[in-house]
Amino acid sequence: MHLKRINYFVEGIQGAGKSTLVQQISGALSDYKVFREGDFSPVELAWCAYTTEKQYRDILEDYPSLAAEIKEKTVEEGACKIISYTQILTDLPDFHKNLEKFEIYNGNLDKESFEKVVLERFGRWRGEGQIFECSIFQNIIENQMLYLMMDEEEILSFYRRLKNILNDKPYRIIYLDVDNIPDAIDVIRKERSDDKGNELWFPLMARYMEESPYGRTHTLAGLEGLLMHLEKRKALEHRIMDEIFRDNTVIVRSKKDTLDDVMKLLYREQE
Numbered sequence: 001m002h003l004k005r006i007n008y009f010v011e012g013i014q015g016a017g018k019s020t021l022v023q024q025i026s027g028a029l030s031d032y033k034v035f036r037e038g039d040f041s042p043v044e045l046a047w048c049a050y051t052t053e054k055q056y057r058d059i060l061e062d063y064p065s066l067a068a069e070i071k072e073k074t075v076e077e078g079a080c081k082i083i084s085y086t087q088i089l090t091d092l093p094d095f096h097k098n099l100e101k102f103e104i105y106n107g108n109l110d111k112e113s114f115e116k117v118v119l120e121r122f123g124r125w126r127g128e129g130q131i132f133e134c135s136i137f138q139n140i141i142e143n144q145m146l147y148l149m150m151d152e153e154e155i156l157s158f159y160r161r162l163k164n165i166l167n168d169k170p171y172r173i174i175y176l177d178v179d180n181i182p183d184a185i186d187v188i189r190k191e192r193s194d195d196k197g198n199e200l201w202f203p204l205m206a207r208y209m210e211e212s213p214y215g216r217t218h219t220l221a222g223l224e225g226l227l228m229h230l231e232k233r234k235a236l237e238h239r240i241m242d243e244i245f246r247d248n249t250v251i252v253r254s255k256k257d258t259l260d261d262v263m264k265l266l267y268r269e270q271e
Helices: 018-028 053-062 064-072 095-100 111-124 138-147 152-166 181-191 201-210 213-217 222-243 259-269
Strands: 007-011 033-035 049-052 074-077 080-083 130-133 171-177 249-253
Touching: 007 018, 018 130, 018 171, 018 259, 049 053, 053 064, 053 080, 064 074, 111 152, 138 152, 138 213, 138 222, 152 222, 171 222, 171 259, 181 201, 181 222, 201 213, 201 222, 213 222, 249 259
Parallel strands: 007 130, 007 171, 033 130, 171 249
Antiparallel strands: 049 080, 074 080
16 A cells, blocks of 8 residues: 655654654655755745845845855745755854844744744645655744743634645644653753763753743743643643644654554555
8 A cells, every 4th residue: 555645744842753753754755855844845934034025135235255055045935035044054153143033933923923924835835745844833833832922722723724724735743742751851952962962952942942931931941941841832732633633643652653653554544
C-alpha cells in the first residue's frame, strides 16, 4: 500500500524530537518536499522577516555588503517581501537582531494583524506531498500565549477558523506526545550545548519566555517557569486536537515510537 500524497505537520513541544522525526519521515517519503523551521514556507514564517517594499529597500540600504545575499534569500509575496534572514551568515553586528524586528512573532504584530497574515497564507496554500516542521502549533501558539496574551478560548477560536480554511486541503498533524517534560528539556539542553558544555539553547529559550508580557506578568523564570509554561501549552495543544483536529491528528509517543511505528500509523489511517 502506498500513502496518498497528503501533507504532514510534525508538532510537539520543545524537546519532543520534531526535527529528528521530520528527517526520518522525509527519508521514508523521499519524493515529499520538506519545510524545516527557518526555511521559506508557504504557511509558516518563523525566522523570516516579513516586510513592506519600503522596509525592504531600507534594509538593503542599511546592509549594502549583504544586498546580494538578502536578495537571494527573499521571496516576494503580494505587496510584501519575505527574507529568510537567519540563513544569511554574517559577522555584521546586530544584523539578525535588527531583522528579527520584522518577524510576525514576538508581539511585533497586534492580534488582528497577526491572525490575518497567518490565515491568509494558509488560505492561499495549495500544497500536496509536503512535510512541515512545527508550522501549525509551536510558533503560533507561543506568540499567542506569551506575547499576545490570548486566553484559551481566543486561541481555540483562531484554530476553529484555521480548521475551516484547511477543510478542503489534504493534511495530517503528527503530534509527538511527551510523557515527561522535565526529562525532554534535560535532553535538549545537553544536545544543544557546545563541545565545552556551554548551553546554547536553554538561555535563549528562558529569556524568550521571561521577557515576554506573559512571563513578566506571571513572573516565570528559569527552568521552573519554562516547565510550567510547557505543561500549560501541551494541555492546550491537546485540547485543540481533541476539540478541533481530532479527525486530522495522529498521536505519536515521543522517543518511544520508532519510524516503523509512525509509518504503520499513517498507513493504518488510510486503510
